[in-house]
Amino acid sequence: MKIFLQADKIKRFLKQIGMRKSYFFMAMCLSLLAAFFEGVTAAVLIQFVKGIISRDFSFVKELPVFNMIFSEHSYTSNAQNTTFFLMLLGTIFISMVFKNILSYLSELAISYQAGKVADGLRRMVFQRYLSFGKMFFDHTYIGRLNNILMHYIGMIIIKLKTANSIFTQVFMLAVYIIIMFVISWKVTIFVLFFFPILNKMLNLLIYRIRKTSESYITSYDMLSHNISNILSCISLVRLYSNEDGEKKHFAYLSSQLRKLEFSLDKKSGLIKPLQEIILLLAILFLVFVMSFMSIKEKSVEIASFMVYFFLLRRAQSNFGVFNNIKVSIAETKGLMNEVMDVFEDKDKFFIPDGGETFDQLEHSIEFNHLSFSYEKGRQILKDINFCIEKGKMTAIVGPTGSGKTTIISLLLRFYDAPPKSILINGKDIRDFSVKSLMTHFGYVSQDTLLFNDTIRENITYGLKRIIREEEIISILKKARLYDFVLSLPKGLDTRIGDRGIKLSGGEKQRVSIARALLKKCEVLILDEATSSLDSKTKKLIQEAIDEAVKTRTSIVIAHRLSTIKHADKIVVIENGKLIEEGTLSELLDKKNKFYTYWEEQKFS
Ligand SMILES: Nc1ncnc2c1ncn2[C@@H]1O[C@H](COP(=O)(O)OP(=O)(O)OP(=O)(O)O)[C@@H](O)[C@H]1O
Ligand SMILES: [Mg+2]
Structure with a gap:
């Protein structure tokens, strides 16, 4: 039977x-x-x-x-x-x-x-x-x-x-x-x-x-x-x-x-x-x-x-x-x-897809009493409230493991945020279709998100429009990657190995920045990798980041002082909670947690 x-x-x-x-x-x-x-x-x-x-x-x-x-x-x-x-x-x-x-x-x-x-x-x-x-x-x-x-x-x-x-x-x-x-x-x-x-x-x-x-x-x-x-x-x-x-x-x-x-x-x-x-x-x-x-x-x-x-x-x-x-x-x-x-739906953690098309960021992205846990019994984010304004640069800083990347993962719909806890243009992020949202976001992740393919394929990945060589060159220059690519015998057609194994940490970060820039997105999110870089590479990456955040709404998770200097707003997260928020001078004046980090010259 x-x-x-x-x-x-x-x-x-x-x-x-x-x-x-x-x-x-x-x-x-x-x-x-x-x-x-x-x-x-x-x-x-x-x-x-x-x-x-x-x-x-x-x-x-x-x-x-x-x-x-x-x-x-x-x-x-x-x-x-x-x-x-x-x-x-x-x-x-x-x-x-x-x-x-x-x-x-x-x-x-x-x-x-x-x-x-x-x-x-x-x-x-x-x-x-x-x-x-x-x-x-x-x-x-x-x-x-x-x-x-x-x-x-x-x-x-x-x-x-x-x-x-x-x-x-x-x-x-x-x-x-x-x-x-x-x-x-x-x-x-x-x-x-x-x-x-x-x-x-x-x-x-x-x-x-x-x-x-x-x-x-x-x-x-x-x-x-x-x-x-x-x-x-x-x-x-x-x-x-x-x-x-x-x-x-x-x-x-x-x-x-x-x-x-x-x-x-x-x-x-x-x-x-x-x-x-x-x-x-x-x-x-x-x-x-x-x-x-x-x-x-x-x-x-x-x-x-x-x-x-x-x-x-x-x-x-x-x-x-x-x-x-x-x-x-x-x-x-x-x-x-x-x-x-x-084909069973159990334990597949589907992300609910809203019916509305997201056209553009009108005024702000708002985190509204956002709490989140990956697994039962361990809360990662606890009642986070802050606002990211259109056209401004918002920096998120805090010790390692405090939940910074988690906030971004929820914003990018990798995980499902509780209803009404993330609002875009005043509407619940869950109401928008994931596809339409993603066309407006660029992301340079903390981990390497690189295919085992050529540099060209990696930076043009997923783009539907025709990309001219001059455009790529201009982006490479903005991402401070041009000289490096020129030095390679196969240039843009160099294969970079599994997860970019053939590239240095700094090069990997710059390839990711170039990719995000080429996407011509409205909101750019940068999750700075923590790997320690030499001062020359740091400078190159800083220049690339400055270039990237110039004309758009940006969210930067920073581990280095130099990165947040120009931020319009800094949000300090500790142990899943937002503990301070303000401009650099406001936070320094408060002489609170951020001031201590600043004095120690580290944010993670
Ligand atoms: N996929 C996951 N499943 C379960 N727990 C996770 C997952 N990703 C992260 N965590 C946990 O959530 C907490 C916050 O992680 P998160 O990556 O947001 O920290 P972070 O502030 O970005 O740290 P860092 O500065 O080191 O990047 C950590 O304690 C981590 O162990
Ligand atoms: Mg992180």
């Missing part, structure tokens, strides 16, 4: 991804036709064997279809026998050829549809990934998402392709059983009696496979997580000379996977031999029964008797078809669950 429920879920899921039934229907029709020709082959084979045994093929002219061909001709006995012999042989050959062509076409139909499903599924999963809130990505690891998208979907598609052979097998089995019934219904009923016994024996094994398959997925994920984790922090491994430790840990995870893989193979591998043994026993018993019947009752002809075993032997592999379906479903269950989980 559970299996059928699972199958139902899969069916619904396939429908959801837009699988067209027509291809399956076509494949089914082709399989049905192929089965028909298989039946023709078997039926003619019986006559063929009968003729060989009796050395007389004259009965052929009485047979259906053949009687129409031979009614008008008369042959001499010898010529007749040879012609009939050749006719039967030819019919067997032709119907076998037809059967195989039809099976091939049916396979093609399925393969085409499976390819389309794979493509559709990959697109849908990727699209889903892009729609999840940032919180979802904070809670998972990229290796797992990659596995789902590439590996699991691929495996599911392979299973889908085998669905075709399952159709064929079911139809063939039906044809075999019909012919076997015609030959001897008594014996066939006896044969069919073995299905439930075989099923019962295999069910237990299937249950075990399903359990192993789930643990296999977990183990596979752990291994792939380990690979990406370690390889992305290779310097740390070197620094702590922990190669041996990592090798050991990897070997442990890898051998766990191997053991589960072997256990899975061991169990699924048992199914075939078990089937074989049980069927062989059945056949031996049948040989005994049929020999007895043919001698005693003369009810079964020798020819039919021979063909019966031929069919039984051919049907043997098809008898397991229903179990094969179960095994296939059992094996894919773990994979399907992972893929289908992507």
